[in-house]
Amino acid sequence: xxxxxxxxxxxxxxxxxxxxxYALNALLMFVVTTLSIILFSIGQESPSSDVLSGTLWIVIFxxxxxxxxxxxxxxxxxxxxxxxxxxVNANAVYIGKLLYNFALILVLSLIIAVAYLxxxxxxxxxxxxxxxxxxxxxxxxxxxxxxxxxxxxxxxxTKGTLFPVLAFPILxxxxxxxxxxxxxxxxxxxxxxxxxxxxxxxxxxxxMIATSFLVFDFVWKD
Amino acid sequence: MKxxxxxxxxxxxxxxxxxxxxxxxxxxxxxxxxxxTGKNGSGKSTLVKILCGVLSPTRGTVEFSVxxxxxxxxxxxxxxxxxxxYLNMYxxxxxxxxxxxxxxxxxxxxxxxxxxxxxxxxxxxxDHRKKEARYYSSGMKQRLKYCAALLHEPSLLxxxxxxxxxxxxxxxxxxxxxxxxxKSGILMFATNDAEDLQFADTIYNIEDxxxxxx
Numbered sequence: 001x002x003x004x005x006x007x008x009x010x011x012x013x014x015x016x017x018x019x020x021x022y023a024l025n026a027l028l029m030f031v032v033t034t035l036s037i038i039l040f041s042i043g044q045e046s047p048s049s050d051v052l053s054g055t056l057w058i059v060i061f062x063x064x065x066x067x068x069x070x071x072x073x074x075x076x077x078x079x080x081x082x083x084x085x086x087x088v089n090a091n092a093v094y095i096g097k098l099l100y101n102f103a104l105i106l107v108l109s110l111i112i113a114v115a116y117l118x119x120x121x122x123x124x125x126x127x128x129x130x131x132x133x134x135x136x137x138x139x140x141x142x143x144x145x146x147x148x149x150x151x152x153x154x155x156x157x158t159k160g161t162l163f164p165v166l167a168f169p170i171l172x173x174x175x176x177x178x179x180x181x182x183x184x185x186x187x188x189x190x191x192x193x194x195x196x197x198x199x200x201x202x203x204x205x206x207x208m209i210a211t212s213f214l215v216f217d218f219v220w221k222d
Numbered sequence: 223m224k225x226x227x228x229x230x231x232x233x234x235x236x237x238x239x240x241x242x243x244x245x246x247x248x249x250x251x252x253x254x255x256x257x258x259t260g261k262n263g264s265g266k267s268t269l270v271k272i273l274c275g276v277l278s279p280t281r282g283t284v285e286f287s288v289x290x291x292x293x294x295x296x297x298x299x300x301x302x303x304x305x306x307x308y309l310n311m312y313x314x315x316x317x318x319x320x321x322x323x324x325x326x327x328x329x330x331x332x333x334x335x336x337x338x339x340x341x342x343x344x345x346x347x348x349d350h351r352k353k354e355a356r357y358y359s360s361g362m363k364q365r366l367k368y369c370a371a372l373l374h375e376p377s378l379l380x381x382x383x384x385x386x387x388x389x390x391x392x393x394x395x396x397x398x399x400x401x402x403x404x405k406s407g408i409l410m411f412a413t414n415d416a417e418d419l420q421f422a423d424t425i426y427n428i429e430d431x432x433x434x435x436x
Binding site: 001009019078082088 | 271277278302304308310311312315323324327328329370
């Protein structure tokens with residue numbers, strides 16, 4: 001029953017997003033703006049792959065921060081969170097929103113990664129398996145942390161600024177691991193060499209989801 | 223027939239040490255209409271939220287029983303229908319889509335389509351069912367909230383300002399369902415409207431309780 005309810009919430013989020021464009025437009029504009037700034041700032045320079053791996057995840061992080069909070073903030077602002085609270089078990093809400101955030105950040109990360117590969121010539125990936133797996137697992141980690149943070153900050157008065165500030169210390173280990181794994185992909189490492197990074201990313205996501213399950217009911221109700 | 227009881231014991235709510243509600247206790251059984259009154263800012267809406275389980279009381283308990291068995295939070299949500307000014311429908315969805323979403327997440331069985339159509343007709347918005355809620359007037363939105371609250375035939379219907387934003391046609395439709403609810407379950411409403419109060423078997427004035435507890 002929870003799985004089916006979560007699925008209906010997931011579908012509702014998608015239909016709602018495509019009709020209102022609350023997050024989508026903001027995210028896409030952010031991606032275009034930040035990539036343009038990076039392109040202009042690089043100019044004729046040839047930054048190392050270490051630097052470019054870092055900027056890739058900076059773009060993904062801040063793009064995610066500008067859009068992922070909308071799932072809960074929009075419910076609070078439109079006064080529909082109470083409706084949802086009366087209709088659905090809190091766990092189903094969390095799972096539905098988590099899946100939606102994961103889908104959104106994954107699509108966003110893929111767009112950023114493809115644009116990065118196309119427009120930044122100095123950024124050359126040699127092991128694509130590591131690169132795409134990092135994008136996938138990094139997106140899962142970002143979604144797992146940002147979903148519970150979005151639920152928390154949706155109740156605050158200073159929603160916009162609070163989200164990246166709260167998210168940064170929590171996401172720091174995830175971002176550093178993603179940057180390391182991306183560096184390995186650009187250096188042409190074997191897939192097995194990136195296993196430690198993947199294990200950290202998976203562990204981070206599992207811990208965040210488990211913790212969120214424990215606290216979400218309290219956050220959602222009050 | 224299932225036997226319903228609803229009990230509130232010593233409910234208190236404090237915001238930043240300010241007492242909003244204190245010592246709210248009452249007991250209701252099936253077939254009763256219970257009205258909560260009190261001047262603006264007295265805590266009627268806060269009490270309604272606590273009674274519906276969407277806000278935790280600082281002290282006290284709320285207990286809802288069906289056939290002698292206590293239904294724990296959050297399992298009593300399927301038994302509650304709430305209409306209030308602070309509860310909104312999804313404006314980017316049509317009336318049909320809003321009600322379909324509610325039916326799906328509530329896991330309503332076959333036949334909800336017929337009930338949905340009946341409710342939309344009773345509340346006079348059937349012809350607007352394919353229009354997004356953002357284009358509705360405030361009165362039409364209020365009618366849609368009633369359709370949403372009544373779709374699953376709740377045992378406990380809770381109304382906060384039942385006739386706000388409604389014209390005569392809407393008020394008549396609401397009063398019809400208030401009468402039906404009195405017969406089939408428990409009706410609870412928060413209002414200061416004299417016409418609404420005529421439906422109450424018991425009138426509970428929050429101000430009186432506050433003065434009594436001083």
